[in-house]
Amino acid sequence: MxxxxxxxxxxxxxxxxxxxxxxxxxxxxxxxxxxxPEHTLAAPSTVVATLFGMIRSGELPSNLLVSFGRAALGLGIGVALGVALGLVAGLSRQGEVLVDPLMQIKRTIPVVALAPLFIVWFGIGETPKVLLIAFAAMFPLYLNLYNGIRGVDKRLVEGALSFGLNRWQLVVHVILPGALPSLLVGLRYSLTISIVMLVIAEQINASAGLGFLVNNARDFMRTDIIVVCLMVYALLGLGADLLVRIVETRALAWRPKLVEA
Structure with a gap:
């Protein structure tokens, strides 16, 4: 069988x-x-040749490193804020009253619409690019962690209290492990959104990075370079999702599988 x-x-x-x-x-x-036509969309063979040429020249690796740094920094800030706010709102009624209304207001504001305001505030350097990514990545972490904490089975909490666990022990040994699956789902969403926002953010006067390559290629109608950069963006997203899946498999090894192979 x-x-x-x-x-x-x-x-x-x-x-x-x-x-x-x-x-x-x-x-x-x-x-x-x-x-x-070539100016409409380059052939796959041309795209592959361009890809290897950009790798050999160092043009693609150097710009990829810049984009990766932006995405990683923005994602790190967004994850830290999302987790912190999710803990505050999820573990405390007072925290929920304070934090959740602001986060719901934030949810209704398209992040892209904040780009002009961020440019006015922070200029056209790296800061608005990183903050756009962080702002977009924050909410999925917050929402999933908040719902995960509030969705922990009350019987587990009551059982833990009956064994004499104090509040700190209850949070560390019962509530956070119970909310971990939701947190990892939020992390996967945040990773995806961070790549999408990276594409948008790098359209803001980028002097290096994949967005810089795309803008230059657009000006010279180099569709082969544009397709190469789109492929790299896609691979970044797939790689990030795979990394979270590996973490999820190891961290949630205790969770029973619904279907066995």
Missing amino acids: NRHSSSAASALLRSRWVSPVLLLVLWEAASRSGLI
């Missing part, structure tokens, strides 16, 4: 590659035949 399930899963995995490969073949054929 297990062998049959494994074979079926392998066949399904192979079949999922059919449509992407077919799309690439049709794209290449359309580009080579002139159906898709």
